[in-house]
Amino acid sequence: LSRHAIELPVTADRAAAEPLSGQISGQLRAAIASGRLRAGERLPASRALAASLGVSRTVITAAYAQLYAEGWLDGRHGSGTFVADGVPDHAVAAGPVPVGHAAAGPQPGDATAPPPSRSSQTPSITADSGRPLASAVTPEGAIDLSPGMPWAAGIDPAAWRRAWRAAGAAAPAGQAGALGLPALRAGLAAQLRRHRGLLCGPDQILITSGVASGLRLVATALLRPGDAVAVEEPGYEKARAIFTACGARVVPCRADEDGLVTSALPAGARLVYTTPAHQYPLGGRLPVPRRQALIGWARSAGALIVEDDYDSEFRYDVAPLPALAGLAPDLVIHLGTTAKTLTPALGVGWLAARRDLVTALATAGAAASERTCEPAQHALAALLASGDLDRHVRRMSREYARRRAAIVAALGGLPAPARLLGGTAGLHVVLELPPGSAAPVAAAAAARGIRVDTLDHYFAGPPAVEGLVLGYGGVTLRQAETACRALREVVTSII
Amino acid sequence: LSRHAIELPVTADRAAAEPLSGQISGQLRAAIASGRLRAGERLPASRALAASLGVSRTVITAAYAQLYAEGWLDGRHGSGTFVADGVPDHAVAAGPVPVGHAAAGPQPGDATAPPPSRSSQTPSITADSGRPLASAVTPEGAIDLSPGMPWAAGIDPAAWRRAWRAAGAAAPAGQAGALGLPALRAGLAAQLRRHRGLLCGPDQILITSGVASGLRLVATALLRPGDAVAVEEPGYEKARAIFTACGARVVPCRADEDGLVTSALPAGARLVYTTPAHQYPLGGRLPVPRRQALIGWARSAGALIVEDDYDSEFRYDVAPLPALAGLAPDLVIHLGTTAKTLTPALGVGWLAARRDLVTALATAGAAASERTCEPAQHALAALLASGDLDRHVRRMSREYARRRAAIVAALGGLPAPARLLGGTAGLHVVLELPPGSAAPVAAAAAARGIRVDTLDHYFAGPPAVEGLVLGYGGVTLRQAETACRALREVVTSII
Numbered sequence: 001l002s003r004h005a006i007e008l009p010v011t012a013d014r015a016a017a018e019p020l021s022g023q024i025s026g027q028l029r030a031a032i033a034s035g036r037l038r039a040g041e042r043l044p045a046s047r048a049l050a051a052s053l054g055v056s057r058t059v060i061t062a063a064y065a066q067l068y069a070e071g072w073l074d075g076r077h078g079s080g081t082f083v084a085d086g087v088p089d090h091a092v093a094a095g096p097v098p099v100g101h102a103a104a105g106p107q108p109g110d111a112t113a114p115p116p117s118r119s120s121q122t123p124s125i126t127a128d129s130g131r132p133l134a135s136a137v138t139p140e141g142a143i144d145l146s147p148g149m150p151w152a153a154g155i156d157p158a159a160w161r162r163a164w165r166a167a168g169a170a171a172p173a174g175q176a177g178a179l180g181l182p183a184l185r186a187g188l189a190a191q192l193r194r195h196r197g198l199l200c201g202p203d204q205i206l207i208t209s210g211v212a213s214g215l216r217l218v219a220t221a222l223l224r225p226g227d228a229v230a231v232e233e234p235g236y237e238k239a240r241a242i243f244t245a246c247g248a249r250v251v252p253c254r255a256d257e258d259g260l261v262t263s264a265l266p267a268g269a270r271l272v273y274t275t276p277a278h279q280y281p282l283g284g285r286l287p288v289p290r291r292q293a294l295i296g297w298a299r300s301a302g303a304l305i306v307e308d309d310y311d312s313e314f315r316y317d318v319a320p321l322p323a324l325a326g327l328a329p330d331l332v333i334h335l336g337t338t339a340k341t342l343t344p345a346l347g348v349g350w351l352a353a354r355r356d357l358v359t360a361l362a363t364a365g366a367a368a369s370e371r372t373c374e375p376a377q378h379a380l381a382a383l384l385a386s387g388d389l390d391r392h393v394r395r396m397s398r399e400y401a402r403r404r405a406a407i408v409a410a411l412g413g414l415p416a417p418a419r420l421l422g423g424t425a426g427l428h429v430v431l432e433l434p435p436g437s438a439a440p441v442a443a444a445a446a447a448r449g450i451r452v453d454t455l456d457h458y459f460a461g462p463p464a465v466e467g468l469v470l471g472y473g474g475v476t477l478r479q480a481e482t483a484c485r486a487l488r489e490v491v492t493s494i495i
Numbered sequence: 496l497s498r499h500a501i502e503l504p505v506t507a508d509r510a511a512a513e514p515l516s517g518q519i520s521g522q523l524r525a526a527i528a529s530g531r532l533r534a535g536e537r538l539p540a541s542r543a544l545a546a547s548l549g550v551s552r553t554v555i556t557a558a559y560a561q562l563y564a565e566g567w568l569d570g571r572h573g574s575g576t577f578v579a580d581g582v583p584d585h586a587v588a589a590g591p592v593p594v595g596h597a598a599a600g601p602q603p604g605d606a607t608a609p610p611p612s613r614s615s616q617t618p619s620i621t622a623d624s625g626r627p628l629a630s631a632v633t634p635e636g637a638i639d640l641s642p643g644m645p646w647a648a649g650i651d652p653a654a655w656r657r658a659w660r661a662a663g664a665a666a667p668a669g670q671a672g673a674l675g676l677p678a679l680r681a682g683l684a685a686q687l688r689r690h691r692g693l694l695c696g697p698d699q700i701l702i703t704s705g706v707a708s709g710l711r712l713v714a715t716a717l718l719r720p721g722d723a724v725a726v727e728e729p730g731y732e733k734a735r736a737i738f739t740a741c742g743a744r745v746v747p748c749r750a751d752e753d754g755l756v757t758s759a760l761p762a763g764a765r766l767v768y769t770t771p772a773h774q775y776p777l778g779g780r781l782p783v784p785r786r787q788a789l790i791g792w793a794r795s796a797g798a799l800i801v802e803d804d805y806d807s808e809f810r811y812d813v814a815p816l817p818a819l820a821g822l823a824p825d826l827v828i829h830l831g832t833t834a835k836t837l838t839p840a841l842g843v844g845w846l847a848a849r850r851d852l853v854t855a856l857a858t859a860g861a862a863a864s865e866r867t868c869e870p871a872q873h874a875l876a877a878l879l880a881s882g883d884l885d886r887h888v889r890r891m892s893r894e895y896a897r898r899r900a901a902i903v904a905a906l907g908g909l910p911a912p913a914r915l916l917g918g919t920a921g922l923h924v925v926l927e928l929p930p931g932s933a934a935p936v937a938a939a940a941a942a943r944g945i946r947v948d949t950l951d952h953y954f955a956g957p958p959a960v961e962g963l964v965l966g967y968g969g970v971t972l973r974q975a976e977t978a979c980r981a982l983r984e985v986v987t988s989i990i
Contacts, residue, residue, distance in 0.1 A: 026666060029666055072678075084677070084678075084681075148670075149669050149670050150669060151669065152666075152667040152668060152669035152670075153666070153669065155667050157666070160663055160667060161660075161663040161664060162663075163663065164659045164660065164662050164663025164870060165656075165659065165660060165663055167659050167662075167663075167870075168655055168656040168657075168658065168659025168660055168662075168663075168874075169656060171521060171524060171647075171648070171652070172647040172650050172655060172837070172838045172840060172841070173647055173838060173840040174644050174645060174646065174647035174648065174838055174839075174840075174968075174969055175643075175644050175647075175838070175839055175840065175969070176839050176840050176842075177840075182567075182579070183567070183579075186579070209704070209842075209866050209868075210864055210866055211864070212863060212864030212865075212866075213864070213866075216863075220740065238862070238863075238864060241862060241863075242863065245715065245741075245863070246740075247742075342667070343667045343668060343669055343670070343869075344669075344670055344671050344864075344866065345667060345668040345669070345670065345671050345672075345866075345868070345869035345870075346667070346868060346869070346870070347671075347704075347842075347866035347867060347868040347869070347871075348868070367733070367736060368707060368711075368733075368736070368737065368740070369705055369706070369707030369708070369733060369839075370707075371704050371705055371707075371708075371839065371840075371842035372842060372868075373704075373840070373841060373842040373843070373867075373868035373870075373871040374838075374840035374841070374842070375659060375662075375840075375841070375868075375870070375871060375874070376842075376868040376870060376871060379663075379870070473669075474669055474670075
């Protein structure tokens, strides 16, 4: 079977894990999810597609059957297979890309849509391995550099299947557990010890459905209406919104390139929300003296610290610092999530804290029916226990490092005061821009099919810095390169 | 293999689906989950247990391996297999019980704990199929008649495994979908049409993580602080708590044996929360004239109706009425959940509403990161598409009907004013009691190892009725019988 026949590269280790039909269904799924194949469009006949790809017809039939079972395709209306109505309404669910071959990974344009007519067509999944992949980015297929999206297509499908098989083998519980699945809490405690220098027992861990759910519990259980909460400025918009919705008073506290400016911590705050591993969005890693100052402040103010460790797993240039919670386990509520390491669609996160706080937070969660799917907890426990999650994070770190390097290469040498910030960790960088230029740059980029976030959304008050937030979790290396070349042109023409 | 060797009955259809090792791991899991096997306790040697049960040693090894993988058991400390530390903190996760054999289903006491000493022991999973099962309810194993727990052990393990296998085969999405998985929304739309007389398209359905999450979205998206919300009195405590936490003003509106008393609807309410299929907790089915009055009131008041359809699937004596939403799709937000049909541990529910409302609610959900595990949505879509969910609901309806009949038989003929209410649907009945007697009855029941809810928790104001809420979702038929015989004695001695 030649590379020529199928665009998804077949590597030795993946060929075993991912049958051909899975590669083909993955390409079709991506085409439907991205809108390149539209509802009602007819797919090539399985016989014709098989001939064109040089595979057996059963491979195609299996791929179609899988997509049919998933709801992407519609029953044969007598004369063929069609894209189902009502799909898609979510982002690209592309097939897996082996990280070592990112440049040859799936791209928009791998599969082109068969015309909507029902006449016999030559199959449209054609092979052209010599085609420059960047050209596959069509004008109508915008490149989305919004931050916060991980590359879920990089998840090894065999590992994913194994994890859910384990989840399905566990007997369903009759009610939600108070703290979450014991096996998952034990696995996370080991993980936090190993990777984040955080010593805590499984009884100090509460499973959540993600950082937002953890923040809701903190606000509900530990704050009274009107309590002041210090939040990094710029910072995580959703954290501000959740605290405000729960009746707290958000007090912005300045963050700079090194993270939270601890000398600016407000008097009277009951809680401070911070992202010490990788300040969101500026990208700084909170230096040790500031960590000590933050803890000293909290101790003397009788305040608690919420440490959002949202993407500590991905670091490139510098070694990670241990979690802040390790320095003051009595004062810090440590929040983690799989939204960046795996996908937000899993809906599993956790918090680690003092036992009495965990009890109070779990009680609040039960009262509000904040639920975390238990089979998903089984699946994550399996991914932890097998080492599959660690392997995935290592592979993705290499892949994200490549994308980041491409962005730095494209945007690194812009004339001052434009400059890149926060490129040492995480899934985004910030491109600082001169005053008055961020909005026009974003608009000009949008006109060229590139969606970027402006930094002003991250400020509660007047923005102290202007710039763009460029996420590279949801795009391929080539898309990142293409987008950043275009951005460079736009920026150079405007500033 | 004889019935004598294994306590979980092996029926023809289940023998194929549930291997012996699964039955044995299920019994052990239940023993650990219920606390009968405690952390650190040593399990029988696999060879000895195999000999005692008359099965091959590989069956036992497989059972231990499964529990080890799930985190219930700890690594061999050199000299055996032990119950892991940190388990359990949630309720009984018993093995599956074939519904047609409920009387012979798993019971506390099926597996007794091996002594904590490490000396060689005869295996403790012994067989005694002639033992009266009711006597297996040990004094320390309380019977929990709290409402709201379904019989998750009744889920067919083969169907459950198939559903999660389908979930694992779907490519993980890189971000949460706006409305939820298209295939699930299509399946639910068909289900609502078929079973609830509700005509709506998949684009009128929003996937939630359950009723509580739906209520949070409604409160966040559609209410302003201080808006009045009418809530049934007595009613769902959590609904009141959620509306209050979101800043709304809860106005109790009387409910009687027929459900919401529509003549008592308060002027000025922006929203009314109601459970027309089966009033929670009194159990009435809202009659058609009241349905019309409710809709008329909402239309003239410019208010919306939230219909919590939480356990409409289980009805015994009377035919279900179509959903209220079918009568006024423009005014009713219809909430559904799998928390009663399958298990709250799944964390998947839905709401159906007008398109503009669905858009507003989805926006609020995205802003709050209210997430529903996407693989769980795939699994539920598979259970719907295969008919497995329908089959499960039909089987459980028969099983619940049996338990309900046992309760009615035990408590039906009590002297007035004691009487049973709401026995025609759902997973609980209410035992009305004379003033001043509910608390002493509940306390005396607790002393006999029977946990029951008193009705006063369901009132926001002074309770207009006294009584007990007796849930039978989480207990076996025999446990229900045992508990209700004891309750009868307690009630007769007190009132």
